[in-house]
Amino acid sequence: MFKPGIWSGALLGAVLTAGVAVAAGPADYEIVDGGIPKALTAQPGNAENGREVAINRKLGNCLACHAVTKLSDQPYHGEIGPPLDGAATRWSEAELRLIVVNSKKVFEGTMMPGFHTTEGLNRVAEKFEGKTILSAQDVEDVVAFLMTLNEE
Numbered sequence: 001m002f003k004p005g006i007w008s009g010a011l012l013g014a015v016l017t018a019g020v021a022v023a024a025g026p027a028d029y030e031i032v033d034g035g036i037p038k039a040l041t042a043q044p045g046n047a048e049n050g051r052e053v054a055i056n057r058k059l060g061n062c063l064a065c066h067a068v069t070k071l072s073d074q075p076y077h078g079e080i081g082p083p084l085d086g087a088a089t090r091w092s093e094a095e096l097r098l099i100v101v102n103s104k105k106v107f108e109g110t111m112m113p114g115f116h117t118t119e120g121l122n123r124v125a126e127k128f129e130g131k132t133i134l135s136a137q138d139v140e141d142v143v144a145f146l147m148t149l150n151e152e
């Protein structure tokens with residue numbers, strides 16, 4: 001039996017879901033010379049917020065794999081990746097932006113997740129499909145924080 005109410009509800013749900021997925025998808029960006037020179041957002045990155053995103057276990061969780069002397073008030077510092085001290089002396093802001101957005105474009109086959117891409121994610125739970133780990137503003141904030149790591 002045809003039930004128009006249910007069908008139109010399902011259709012509306014599908015449309016709304018698609019809308020959400022698009023809104024949460026990665027921002028447009030262009031890779032130039034191994035970096036992303038243009039900020040992803042109009043609002044400049046905030047290093048204080050970036051610090052919070054970096055240490056947040058559900059967001060950046062950077063300390064799962066990296067040690068950072070500036071974050072020595074935080075409990076665990078991993079060793080899977082290199083220490084991030086002095087990252088701003090080794091990489092330009094554009095390069096750091098690309099490393100955070102999609103590390104695979106800089107380090108082939110790296111274990112580091114691409115934080116603002118939907119590429120290369122395997123077995124993503126349905127609720128995360130089409131979504132990125134960090135928002136465009138989170139990325140800008142983390143990059144601003146990385147730019148403060150200018151001492152080896």
Ligand code: HEC
Nearest residue numbers: 060061062064065080081082084087099107110111112113
């Ligand atoms: C699952 C582990 C993992 C996580 C989580 C991770 N990284 Fe990495 N990262 C790596 C590895 C491994 C490398 C070294 C690149 C390679 O694979 O050769 C790296 C490299 C880097 C580099 C370049 C290092 C340098 O100084 O030369 C930066 C910068 C960086 N990561 C930043 C971050 C930030 C910021 C976060 C959190 C938002 C993060 N990483 C989260 C594993 C990780």
